[in-house]
Amino acid sequence: MSIKKQAQFWRGFRAVMPLWLASAPFAVVYVIAAQRAGLSALEIQVMSLSVYSAAGQIALVQLLGVNAPIVTIYMTMILMHLHFLMYGLSLRKGLSFSRWERFTLPFFLTDVAYGVTISHGQKASVIFLIGAEMSIFFIWNISTGLANLLGDKFVNPLWDHLDFIAPLTFFALLVTLVKSRFDTLIALVAIGLTAFFVTTGFGSMSILLVCGLAVPIGIAGSRFFGDSRL
Amino acid sequence: MNTFWIIAGATLLIYLCRVSGFILPIAKQSRKWEQVLHLLPIIIFSVLFISPLVRQPDLILAKFLSLFVTAVIVWRTGQLGVAIFVGFVVFYVLSNV
Numbered sequence: 001m002s003i004k005k006q007a008q009f010w011r012g013f014r015a016v017m018p019l020w021l022a023s024a025p026f027a028v029v030y031v032i033a034a035q036r037a038g039l040s041a042l043e044i045q046v047m048s049l050s051v052y053s054a055a056g057q058i059a060l061v062q063l064l065g066v067n068a069p070i071v072t073i074y075m076t077m078i079l080m081h082l083h084f085l086m087y088g089l090s091l092r093k094g095l096s097f098s099r100w101e102r103f104t105l106p107f108f109l110t111d112v113a114y115g116v117t118i119s120h121g122q123k124a125s126v127i128f129l130i131g132a133e134m135s136i137f138f139i140w141n142i143s144t145g146l147a148n149l150l151g152d153k154f155v156n157p158l159w160d161h162l163d164f165i166a167p168l169t170f171f172a173l174l175v176t177l178v179k180s181r182f183d184t185l186i187a188l189v190a191i192g193l194t195a196f197f198v199t200t201g202f203g204s205m206s207i208l209l210v211c212g213l214a215v216p217i218g219i220a221g222s223r224f225f226g227d228s229r230l
Numbered sequence: 231m232n233t234f235w236i237i238a239g240a241t242l243l244i245y246l247c248r249v250s251g252f253i254l255p256i257a258k259q260s261r262k263w264e265q266v267l268h269l270l271p272i273i274i275f276s277v278l279f280i281s282p283l284v285r286q287p288d289l290i291l292a293k294f295l296s297l298f299v300t301a302v303i304v305w306r307t308g309q310l311g312v313a314i315f316v317g318f319v320v321f322y323v324l325s326n327v
Contacts, residue, residue: 015310015311017311018310018311018314018315039233043233043234043237046234046237047237050237050238050241051237051240051241051244052244053244056240056244060236060237060240064233064236070236070239073236073240074239074240074243077240077243077244078243078247081243081244081247081248082247083274084244084247084248084250084251085247085250085251085254086251086270086274087248087251087274088248088249088250088251088252088253088254089251089254089256089263089266089267089270090251090267090270090271091251091252092251092252092256093263093264093267097252102249102252102253103249103252103253105252106245106248106249106251106252107245107248107249109248111274111278114274115271115274115275115278118271119271119310161318161321161322161325163282164282164293164296164318164321165314165318166278166282167278167279167280167281167282167283167293168279168296168297168300168314168317168318168321169310169314170275170278170279171275171279171297171300171301172300172301172304172310172313172314172317173275173310174272174275174276174279175300175301175304175305176304176308176310177271177272177275178272183272186269186272186273186276187272187273187275187276190272190273190276190277190280191276191280194276194277194280194281194284195280195284198280198281198284198285199284206277206281207274207277207278207281210273210276210277211270211273211274211277214269214273215266215269215270215273218265218269218273219262219265219266219269222265
C-alpha cells in the first residue's frame with residue numbers, strides 16, 4: 001500500500017477511536033445476555049466475528065435464549081438491518097468502489113463507519129472507509145473477548161455512562177452535515193418522527209419508517225422552500 | 231438446529247442487507263437520487279442520536295447540555311474527537327452532581 005493510502009487508512013482508523021470506549025459496555029451487555037442464553041465462549045466470539053452487529057447480536061442471543069422459531073429470528077435480523085441498504089447507496093454517491101470492494105467492504109459496514117466516512121465528505125475515500133471499518137471491527141472483537149474472559153471483572157460502574165458516547169457521536173456527525181436552515185428543518189422532522197415511532201414501540205424499525213417518511217417530506221419541502229442545493 | 235448454523239444464517243442475511251446498497255443498479259445521474267442521497271445522512275444521524283435518548287430519558291438535562299456543548303465545539307473548531315470528548319466529560323460531571 002502506498003504511503004498516501006496508508007495515511008488515509010489510519011485517518012479512518014483514528015476517526016472512529018472516540019467510540020472505542022462505548023464498545024465496552026455494549027460488549028458486556030452482549031456477552032452477559034449470550035451467557036444467559038447458554039452460548040459457549042466460542043459461539044459468543046464467533047458471533048462477534050461473523051454477525052458483527054451489537055444490536056443484532058444482543059437481539060439474536062435473546063431470541064435464542066427463549067427458543068424463538070428460526071423464522072422469527074431471521075425476520076428480526078432482516079428488519080433490524082434493512083437500513084444498511086441506504087448506507088450503501090449513500091456511500092456510492094461520493095466513493096467509487098471496485099467490484100471486489102463492493103462485495104467485501106459491506107461485510108464490515110456499521111452505522112459508525114458509515115457516519116464517520118460520510119461526515120468527512122470530500123476528504124473521505126474507500127481506504128478511509130476501510131480504516132474506519134477495521135477500527136470498529138478490531139475494538140468490538142477485542143471487547144467481546146475481554147468481556148468473555150473477564151466476565152464480571154470487566155464490569156465497571158463507569159460503564160453506566162459510556163453508552164452515551166454513541167448518541168453523542170452521531171449528534172456530532174449530524175452537526176457537521178447540517179449546513180442550512182432547510183437541513184435543520186429536516187433534522188427536526190426526523191427527530192420528531194423518531195420520537196413518535198420509538199415511543200409507540202416500533203423499535204429498530206423506526207429508522208426505516210422515519211427515512212420512508214422524512215425523505216419524501218424533504219423532497220417536497222425543497223420545492224416549497226426552494227433549496228437550490230437540492 | 232445447531233447454534234453455529236443459526237449464526238451462519240444470520241450472518242448471511244445481515245450481509246445481504248449490507249451489500250444490497252452496493253450492488254443495486256441506480257441511475258447515477260438521476261436528480262431524484264441526488265436529492266435522496268443528500269437527505270439520507272441527515273435523517274439517519276438524527277434517528278441514531280435521538281433513539282437512545284427517547285428510550286432512556288434519564289439524566290436528560292445533563293444529556294442535552296452535553297449535546298449543546300458538543301455542537302458549539304463542532305461549529306467553532308470542526309474537531310469531532312475533541313467535541314465528543316468534552317461533551318462526554320460535561321455529561322459525566324453533570325450526571326454526578
